[in-house]
Amino acid sequence: MELKDYTSLLETPLNTLLKSLGNELKQVAKNRLIEYQTNEFKRNFFTKTLLHRSEPIKLTDFYLPLHIINQKDVLEYVEKPKKIPTENIEKLFKKSNYITLIGNAGSGKSTIVKYLFINAVETNFKIPIKVELRYLNEYKHSLKI
Numbered sequence: 766m767e768l769k770d771y772t773s774l775l776e777t778p779l780n781t782l783l784k785s786l787g788n789e790l791k792q793v794a795k796n797r798l799i800e801y802q803t804n805e806f807k808r809n810f811f812t813k814t815l816l817h818r819s820e821p822i823k824l825t826d827f828y829l830p831l832h833i834i835n836q837k838d839v840l841e842y843v844e845k846p847k848k849i850p851t852e853n854i855e856k857l858f859k860k861s862n863y864i865t866l867i868g869n870a871g872s873g874k875s876t877i878v879k880y881l882f883i884n885a886v887e888t889n890f891k892i893p894i895k896v897e898l899r900y901l902n903e904y905k906h907s908l909k910i
Contacts, residue, residue, distance in 0.1 A: 778892045798892075805895060806886055809879040828880050831873060833866070851877060854884045 811821035830852035838846035851857055857864070866874045878895060885893040 778889060802886070802892070805893075806883065809882045809895075812876075812879060824876070824879055824883060828876065830880065831877055833864075833877075836865075836867065851881065852884075853888070854881050855888060855890045857881070858890075 810824055812824050813819075813821050814827065830850065832848035832850055834846040834848060849857065866877065868874050882893045882895055885891060
């Protein structure tokens with residue numbers, strides 16, 4: 766699938782979300798959300814690596830889906846913790862709406878989030894919104910909705 770085809774994938778869930786708004790406000794919100802989603806998709810779809818520092822390449826050309834494990838298994842020293850696959854965002858979020866990724870620097874946390882963002886768009890699973898916490902260091906308000 767070409768990159769331009771993803772804009773149409775983004776429109777369906779956004780239309781569902783915006784049904785309750787007035788026509789003018791709906792169009793403004795839709796345009797802004799599609800613009801954000803398209804830009805964020807491009808930022809995640811094309812990425813630089815150690816081997817490709819100057820020219821971004823498709824994440825899907827080099828990414829291999831990882832497995833994550835439940836922190837409870839780590840804290841309880843379970844000998845063989847259950848591996849949770851991450852190649853399908855819908856299955857990953859089936860049991861919980863929240864996942865916290867904890868790992869050492871360079872362990873792939875940002876890359877897995879990029880992959881999940883792309884996977885959400887490709888599979889038409891909800892509307893992904895990525896908030897990078899490092900940019901909220903100076904934010905003085907609540908994130909509760």
